[in-house]
Amino acid sequence: MNRRRWLRPTIMLVLAALLAGAADVRQAGAFTPYTTYYKDGYGQLVQIQSAYKPVDVLGLDLTGGAGAESRDPAFAASLNQPQDLFVDGRDQIYIADTGNNRIVQLDERGRFVRALDVKESPLSRPNGLFVDAQGDLYVADTGNQRVVKLDGEGKLLREYKRPSSGYLPASFKYEPTKLVVDKRGFLYITTLGAFQGLLQLDPEGSFQNFFGANKVAFSLFDSFKRFFYTREMYRRELSKLPGAIVNTAIDRNGFVYTVTKDIKTDQVKKLNIAGQNQLETRGEFVASKEASYGEVAWWADRNSVPQLQDIAVDTDGNMTVVDALLGTISQYDENGNLLFFWGSREIAATSKLGLVKSASAIAATSKGELLVLDNVNNLIQRLVPTEFGALVHQANKLTQEGRYEESEPLWREVVRLDAFYTPALIGLAKAAYKKENFAEAEQLFYKAGIGQGYSDSFWQTRLVWFQRHFALLMNSAVAVALLLFAVERLSRKWAYRGKLAAWFRFRRPLLTQLRHTGYLIKQPIEGFHAIRHENKASLTSSLLIGGAAIASFSFVKADTSFVFNPAVYTGVKLGPLAAQFAALWIGWVISNFLVSSLMRGEGRLRDVFNGSAYALFPVIIVGIPLTLLSHILTLSEQAIFGFLQIGLVGWTALLFFWMVQGIQNYSVGEAVLNIVFSLLALAVMSTLLFIFISLSGELVHFVYSLYQEVVIR
Template sequence: MNNRRLWMLPALFLLLAATNLVLPSARIAASQLPYDTYYKDGFGQLVRTQAAYVPASVIGQDALLSPDAAALQGGEAKARALNQPKDLFVDERDHIYIADTGNNRIVHLDANGSLVQVLTVAESPLKKPSGVFVDKQGDIYIADTGNNRVVRLDADGKLLKVFGRPESSYLPASFKYDPINLVVDKRGFLYVTTLGAYQGLVQLDPEGKFIGFFGPNKVAFSVFDAFKRFVYTREMYQRELKKLPGAIANATIDRDGFVYTVTKEIETDQIKKLNIAGLDQLAGKSDFAALQANRSYGEVLHWQRDMSPQLNDVTVDASGNITVVDSIWNTVSQYDLNGNLLFFWSSDVITATSKTGVVKTPAAIAGNSKGELLVLDGTNNLIQVLRLSAFGKLVHDANALTQEGRYEESEPLWNEVRRQNAQYTPAIIGLAKAAYKQEDFERAQQLFYEAGVTGGYSESFWQNRLEWFQRNFGLLMNIVIAASLAFIIGRKLKPRLQAGARLRLPAIGPQSFTGRLSHLLVLVKHPIDGFYAIRYEGKASLASSLVILTGAVASFGYMEASTSFVFNPKVQIGVDLIPITVQFLGIWLGWVISNYLISSLLRGEGRFRDVFYSSSYALFPIILIGIPVTLLSKAMTLNELSIYNFLKLAIAIWIALLFVWMVQGIHNYTFIEAVFIIALSLLALTIIVILIFILIALSNELVNFINSLYQEVIIR
């Protein structure tokens, strides 16, 4: 036995030595990637992940400069390299078609990047072609931008049909038909992206007849636009510049016939997945839809937020994963078929030299059957090929199973993903869905909370609540019966108890601290009289007002920090109460000052202390309803969202009415006058806030100026 162990020692040493030789090289290769890969959850928290794609190769330039390339181009003396290419398409054979815009041609490469043919359409030469598409029959469609047309070629480059500007009464004379990209569906219908066409994609039938505009963007409508609509005359509107929606920049189509569009000039919903009716299928489908009412695509790092991403192209793989490129930050972002972010990465492009994996100007992106991404670099005139990494493939496989509803099969894959990166939220969501499918609702609820997914958390909590009610139904019924008996007995004994209480308890003086707090009961029943009593009968004091104000502030903070995760997802990452409290007190104090100033100018009878006291008392609904609603929210799900919203709305309406009645009571105004004074007070409050911001800004400038003078003196 000892001899056998001694014999194994050399083999063990050899294995360790080999491991030490291999692992450092793997670590070096991973550390030398020209970009970092990230994930961003619904709260905007950034997580660094393993690379989803790694550089594989660079293709395009060598094939076009080879002797074979010259021969294929009709025996030209020299083969031309790509010149400002604009588009890229990969067909079902993984053959690559490049819209070589600067050379007025289409370049056809095989799956290995070797040149197959160069298409120039000799009988009707191309002029600055910007887009290319190949259908299942092998016919080649080209967006011939310089000639304002679309041409259709057969697989050998023979001209079959020319689609010029469609003739239709629905197209205005001012419409410019400059095709820059196109896709073709299974029926042979064309969806043409035209330069600056905010109306949407131009939809043509196989014969070139105009069908209509497809998938247009909507015009953003702001509060200022609503104000202009309310106050502007027709003449003023005619002098205004027209507000137009963003123009679609590019489009692609998947195997199921969904058309995907990307738009540059908008800040939300830059990606759309359109069905045959032109309806977006991504809206509201994200796991974080509750956190992101206005979904934004095209990810940026925190330091890049000074400029919005400008998505330039989109591609969709066989699993429905959507990948887009950003022409501003050179960022590649990938989403699943429901618009959930999977990865995004970007590289440093400061150097002018080309480097494997680094794209200086991403002009287009496409994918092949091997799961690789091909990114066309419009500056370096080549194609960067990115290969799916082991981690990226693991995520893709697990996510594909989850999207297909095969949650149990996805669980071991997601466990491995989470083992490799515990902070990668899609893995937590996948495990939560698997636990829910297996009816392990407690674990599902915990995982959905950890991931920040309110919908899944609510469904899991509903199941747990149902099980709890079923287990404790007998106890609950006994409590209800006991409470009912206690209520009946209490009503029978109420007269005797009240009489005994009057004999034993001392009377509460109306001017005592307790009496002034109990004045809240008068405000509930007779609010105008109650505020009138505060002004003329001294029913409030500084101490009672501060107690109520403190209670309101504390209750408001409790509502913000303790409302159920279902209705307030921010509690998952923690709520900072200091700025919330400062804002609450600042707005309240600003209201007190502005209302006192305005009412003093317009024959108001209330003193400053009356406004101060009454404004504190008017906040008591936050205490009276806010705390119970917050506690109740912990037992509610999204199915009771309307009830929760109604209770919160009731608080807001009650407080608003109390402030109106307060202005009536302490200033002796009519209802209409009170509403007018409140409007002026809010305007004054807005002006005060603006002046404070200006003062702070000027103060900062003054401090910086003094500091610069001091530094100048010190240096000299």
């Protein structure tokens, strides 16, 4: 009896385990072992719902299907370091099984169909493949340094070996790794380490051109070397080469896509037939002119350079790239706007459905599914869109086609699921703009962080406001002008006008000192000379002007319009900014006084302090009105705003220059030399202060550690 008591539960547990193991792996799709993110217009990382979920793995069982009766037992072997993946128009899956020197074909459900090894001319380390509309198969046979073309039955039709052309340099190594073929039959071949771009061959194998080459990164130091180095010195420099293309793809419209590693911008290009990149600005609403692809989440090094390995383009034109190092998958729409990206920090000793140890390729099916090839685990992960992901794709497709009103209800459903998803806010903003609801569009673009859309909506709102209030504005302007004219005419007869001015001039020295800023506008050098020799400034007036300048600087940073300063949305920390401004000002005063003392300047410390304070008054009289003006300007008037900003900075810099001349009684050359040495002294002081603070922190930490050690013992 005791034996039966424990035997029956044991049998039931074993059966339950077997049933659980036999259950369809697709049930695991309810759980995703990774987190999906989005980066909004302000660069903030936002966690969102999963856009794709893993459902199963392919490539583990190569014994079934139509190829089970294959003559060669090796065909039933598992994948071995596969390097490429391709899905044709019938969703047939082709795998470059590099380690086994063969091409494996699976059907749309991932069942084994056949394996091709080209017996009449065996493959050697095939790294890439492509299937055209006629079913012909092109293989980048890297080990044999060729490209082979096979028919639908796997029969060898043609070899594309190194083309003979005088335009190919002798140092060019022809080792094909990836390739695509356009509708004309032209081949675009990625070769190992080739920085010249894709090798373009015609259907007969003749060399046509290098296509889509990357540009060489150029820095200020490079321009310095070009200017100062002799020809012999520059010739001895190591050659600076552009990034080499590692993969390529082509869509149904004939656009050729390239992927490049180890560069910080333009990792993905969408090239037309003329080789022009259609993704130069990374989407329609991104403010940055430099396009960067391959996102990084919080758990990775955000300063690392993306190591993109492959790109897949689905039927809607959405581009999906995979990072070979981190396994992060990023998806963008056809214009380069980020949709979402996902990934996770994987523990090396574990394997989970949905996580890729080393991604070597990615492909998209006609159903919108993603297939990710893992060349470490030797399998394919199948990812299908979730309800959220499918809804985003559908709504975004309508938006990209300009059907904004049709996309509005879909985007509202997306917002209901995730109120912080920026593309949904952009889609709703476009719909509101289309319906001429500019105020709503303005608010939505503001939440999304899209300066251009916000500016366009505000321009329309401003135009409507001016049309409604133009008559009132003109009448008010005329009335004010007449009132000022009348006051000016009548005040000439008032005896109190002269007495009032004399009272301000002689009875209130502080006001007189503050009014000296007006004289500085007309005669700056003489005005600063008067501060030194005629006591036209005092400690009180200088502190008032300096404090007002710091307050104005803080106001400029915190209240400039979102159009010209997007940082105001996320918040500006005024305390550190004001402290840095004040510290820089005081450091300049000290360094300039010390340098002037060595260079026989006539200014005392209080004179330098007063003059440096008065030189800041443009920050007050220009900065505040300019900040207020920014709220009625749009990006179309950015040139006006930028000109006024440059004027503010230039005027302030000139006042500091004239201050050194007037206070120290220098010539132009002496003033320039004094300012240069003062700035160098300021830099040295800042460095020493930083080192002192760092060492003080280490000393405090050391003393506290000793204290803890003594207390513990």
